[in-house]
Amino acid sequence: QKEVEQNSGPLSVPEGAIASLNCTYSDRGSQSFFWYRQYSGKSPELIMFIYSNGDKEDGRFTAQLNKASQYVSLLIRDSQPSDSATYLCAESWGNNRLAFGKGNQVVVIP
Amino acid sequence: EPEVTQTPSHQVTQMGQEVILRCVPISNHLYFYWYRQILGQKVEFLVSFYNNEISEKSEIFDDQFSVERPDGSNFTLKIRSTKLEDSAMYFCASTAGEGEQFFGPGTRLTVL
Numbered sequence: 001q002k003e004v005e006q007n008s009g010p011l012s013v014p015e016g017a018i019a020s021l022n023c024t025y026s027d028r029g030s031q032s033f034f035w036y037r038q039y040s041g042k043s044p045e046l047i048m049f050i051y052s053n054g055d056k057e058d059g060r061f062t063a064q065l066n067k068a069s070q071y072v073s074l075l076i077r078d079s080q081p082s083d084s085a086t087y088l089c090a091e092s093w094g095n096n097r098l099a100f101g102k103g104n105q106v107v108v109i110p
Numbered sequence: 111e112p113e114v115t116q117t118p119s120h121q122v123t124q125m126g127q128e129v130i131l132r133c134v135p136i137s138n139h140l141y142f143y144w145y146r147q148i149l150g151q152k153v154e155f156l157v158s159f160y161n162n163e164i165s166e167k168s169e170i171f172d173d174q175f176s177v178e179r180p181d182g183s184n185f186t187l188k189i190r191s192t193k194l195e196d197s198a199m200y201f202c203a204s205t206a207g208e209g210e211q212f213f214g215p216g217t218r219l220t221v222l
Binding site for chain 1: 153160166210212
């Protein structure tokens with residue numbers, strides 16, 4: 001059974017600041033990782049994915065993957081109130097089934 | 111922009127009744143999935159479907175569940191005899207291949 005852990009409590013950041021989210025995974029052989037954003041009562045919305053060690057940037061978002069330490073992180077630069085949501089880390093395995101973490105709630109304070 | 115659609119948005123049913131949840135995946139996608147999310151809990155994988163057959167299923171996906179692609183566009187999840195604990199949001203997702211999955215808006219199933 002794949003385990004994806006997101007253990008931090010709600011994260012409050014002032015508007016314009018950087019929000020930093022972390023996720024750890026149990027299987028050293030895992031290859032593909034995804035960050036989804038989920039607004040309350042809505043479906044997960046893909047933000048970005050990462051396969052290779054290192055950083056991947058897309059606009060205000062940067063994903064970081066460290067396979068040796070088995071963690072994935074997401075940085076949100078210049079946080080906006082519209083970024084207030086729950087962020088889900090997911091790992092792909094088997095026939096591309098996704099194993100999700102519980103999510104981290106982010107609140108951006110204007 | 112193409113998107114996954116799901117109907118109905120909310121389904122209320124009595125315990126023991128059968129329900130069918132419908133999804134229209136993105137048109138050129140080949141892999142289809144169902145996930146569910148019980149209120150306040152994580153998103154859980156149910157089943158994946160490729161080339162007109164189930165490619166993988168979780169332990170949640172027992173004999174009460176079935177999936178079907180009845181035509182070239184629809185993908186359905188049937189629950190034969192609903193239980194109270196089946197109350198959840200059910201999400202359909204699709205992907206063109208080994209990569210990002212795009213989720214539909216979900217169907218909220220309430221079992222009374």
